[in-house]
Amino acid sequence: MNDPWIQTLLVLLILTDLVMLGSSRVGKCIRVIAAQGVLLAALILALNINSLNGHVLLLAFASLFVKTFLFPWILVRAIRRADVDQAVDPLIGFGPSLLIGALLMPLSLWLGTRLPLPDALASSLIVPVALYTMLIGLFLLVSRKKAITQVLSYLLLENGITIFGVALLVKVPLLVELGTLLDLLGAVFVMGIALFNINQTFEHIDSSKLSFLKE
Amino acid sequence: MIAVSIILPALAGLLIFFLKKDRFDFIRRFLLLAISALHLVFCAFSWFFLPEAQLTGWLVLDPLGLLFLTISSLIFFAVAIYAVGYFHSLKGLQGFMKIPEAAFTCCLLLTLSSMTLMCSSQHLGIFWISLEASTLVSAPLIYFRRSNRSLEAAWKYLMICSIGIALALLGNFFLAVAASPPGGEPFSLVVGELVKGAHSLNTIWLRAGFLFIVVGYGTKMGLVPLHTWLPDAHSEAPCAVSALLSGALLNGAFLGILRVYQVCIAADQGAFCDSLLRGFGLFSIAIAAVFILSQKDFKRMLAYSSVEHMGILALGVGMGGAATFGAMLHAVNHSLVKAMLFLLAGNVLDFYHTKKISEVTGMLRTQPATGALWVAGLFAISGFPPFGTFLSEFVVLKGAFDGGFLLEGVALLAFLSLIFIGMVSAFLPMSQGKKIVPEEGRHSYWKPSFWSIAPPLVLCCLALLIGCFLPPALQQLLHAAARSLGGS
Numbered sequence: 114m115n116d117p118w119i120q121t122l123l124v125l126l127i128l129t130d131l132v133m134l135g136s137s138r139v140g141k142c143i144r145v146i147a148a149q150g151v152l153l154a155a156l157i158l159a160l161n162i163n164s165l166n167g168h169v170l171l172l173a174f175a176s177l178f179v180k181t182f183l184f185p186w187i188l189v190r191a192i193r194r195a196d197v198d199q200a201v202d203p204l205i206g207f208g209p210s211l212l213i214g215a216l217l218m219p220l221s222l223w224l225g226t227r228l229p230l231p232d233a234l235a236s237s238l239i240v241p242v243a244l245y246t247m248l249i250g251l252f253l254l255v256s257r258k259k260a261i262t263q264v265l266s267y268l269l270l271e272n273g274i275t276i277f278g279v280a281l282l283v284k285v286p287l288l289v290e291l292g293t294l295l296d297l298l299g300a301v302f303v304m305g306i307a308l309f310n311i312n313q314t315f316e317h318i319d320s321s322k323l324s325f326l327k328e
Numbered sequence: 329m330i331a332v333s334i335i336l337p338a339l340a341g342l343l344i345f346f347l348k349k350d351r352f353d354f355i356r357r358f359l360l361l362a363i364s365a366l367h368l369v370f371c372a373f374s375w376f377f378l379p380e381a382q383l384t385g386w387l388v389l390d391p392l393g394l395l396f397l398t399i400s401s402l403i404f405f406a407v408a409i410y411a412v413g414y415f416h417s418l419k420g421l422q423g424f425m426k427i428p429e430a431a432f433t434c435c436l437l438l439t440l441s442s443m444t445l446m447c448s449s450q451h452l453g454i455f456w457i458s459l460e461a462s463t464l465v466s467a468p469l470i471y472f473r474r475s476n477r478s479l480e481a482a483w484k485y486l487m488i489c490s491i492g493i494a495l496a497l498l499g500n501f502f503l504a505v506a507a508s509p510p511g512g513e514p515f516s517l518v519v520g521e522l523v524k525g526a527h528s529l530n531t532i533w534l535r536a537g538f539l540f541i542v543v544g545y546g547t548k549m550g551l552v553p554l555h556t557w558l559p560d561a562h563s564e565a566p567c568a569v570s571a572l573l574s575g576a577l578l579n580g581a582f583l584g585i586l587r588v589y590q591v592c593i594a595a596d597q598g599a600f601c602d603s604l605l606r607g608f609g610l611f612s613i614a615i616a617a618v619f620i621l622s623q624k625d626f627k628r629m630l631a632y633s634s635v636e637h638m639g640i641l642a643l644g645v646g647m648g649g650a651a652t653f654g655a656m657l658h659a660v661n662h663s664l665v666k667a668m669l670f671l672l673a674g675n676v677l678d679f680y681h682t683k684k685i686s687e688v689t690g691m692l693r694t695q696p697a698t699g700a701l702w703v704a705g706l707f708a709i710s711g712f713p714p715f716g717t718f719l720s721e722f723v724v725l726k727g728a729f730d731g732g733f734l735l736e737g738v739a740l741l742a743f744l745s746l747i748f749i750g751m752v753s754a755f756l757p758m759s760q761g762k763k764i765v766p767e768e769g770r771h772s773y774w775k776p777s778f779w780s781i782a783p784p785l786v787l788c789c790l791a792l793l794i795g796c797f798l799p800p801a802l803q804q805l806l807h808a809a810a811r812s813l814g815g816s
Contacts, residue, residue: 274498281504289453296460300490303464307483314476323480326560
């Protein structure tokens, strides 16, 4: 079942991952996360187009609302209030980052063939794209300095897990899905407050300078 | 009943959040104590009459859940009493706003609520939600002191644990794939039903799922090498919070691993899971021993000791047989003793205003009650008779040698002796030796009080009681919990 629409959405997700790797501005990264929210909601609908029901619609809408509107709003507000500088400050430059991004693609395709979904639940690209987005998230987490970019990388990681999750969507109870989304929202909210405090206390949000505590 | 015990603390917490003014001091503190006492009563009640299942079997208190819930509830009650005294002692301090106290109490109660949900949930998804929620509501607690260091610790805790728990979510999805029948019919992620249908699970996905669960929840549990947030968070948080994190929340994360472990042993994947748990456990004990030997900060030392004891729990369950029973008993003992030590560390910190081991001496003379309990705590945590920890460590060791895990048993003994040396050489000079009079004015506001001495004293007595006489009811519960994990 390799629906062309699903394939298109998955390829678009890969492209947004690459944009995220090459962005030098925090604002642009936030827009990428918002765009992925739209793609994820569309993916939820596309995967269940033959069995649309209240569960699917509610979840697609909730996911769209939280990831595309609430997250960017909370993060932009945190940046404004904390007066954060827009530069991304990579530890590993943008060129090498993109190169690593290109190398991670065959790796996740290979891993995808090692972990086949038992019944062909959906597109064969789902597992590789989910793994790819997670790997990019983990890579950004260690290769970008600022606390705000760590939050964005965490969201990318979470999106990758969600891509995997939507393939199983109809089988997981609605309450659990909504609870997961609520937790994520709480996480971003608390992280937003923490960002503000970090900037107030340290006068920067460079997490590599958070180094009082080490052995 | 279960639902009430989850919702009531959350509601009280939210109510308290809006009672920020000074004149509500009494109401806030009374609510905190009343709710935690009620919760403890609910737990004690559940020992005799198991509450009915709720949410179509998603919330059930089985022996394993009840055991961990009782530990959490007991530690929370002690922490609540201590916290009230702590708030009171802060009153004289300049520049301490009243606003954090309301938010602090609110977060404490929300933590209690999420812990109750965690211990009673049989649905793996609900468990995940409660564990992540507990991380989010306890992160502000670490930042109570409003210093650079505590902010850094809270950030690390938030980021590292969130990432760990996100990986555990992937683990849950893997389990869902393992459980999904070929025809695409609906299935459930309730532990009991997964155990029933264990033989039709897809083993590759099940193993991958367990691996991610151990890595993910292991981060929150403090297993090496995923423990990096733990010493920072435990040393920078207010001591009452450290006691809660160490005594209750670490166990909660372990419970998450155990739930999936139950499914795995039912699916005949026990050997794989056991070796994973033994490896993580032994590695944690080894690394903790290294850091304890070279530690200069007594709160960090207690934090590394938590890493060590979590390692013992994982190792015990990984060896199976009698060691599983030992691990369950050790979870109880460790929580009691570690909470007691962190509360005492709070007294020491408030008196000497330093966390350096070398700057604290003569505690037995300067503050006899805390000093005496500190020495008792030292012997309890390093597993001396007649404390309960001796009994449980002995059972784990016996399980190791009976089960043919000679290498693990010998290594455990060696590391325990190293840790004992490290802790004795740090803690004894703190309590004995010359009486240092702290500089004038620095310790003026702290006096030992009922609130700061009674909770650690009671915890110490309980640890002693378990060592001398294991109550039959507790023994039954521990056996039932161990049996559900394939032990005896």
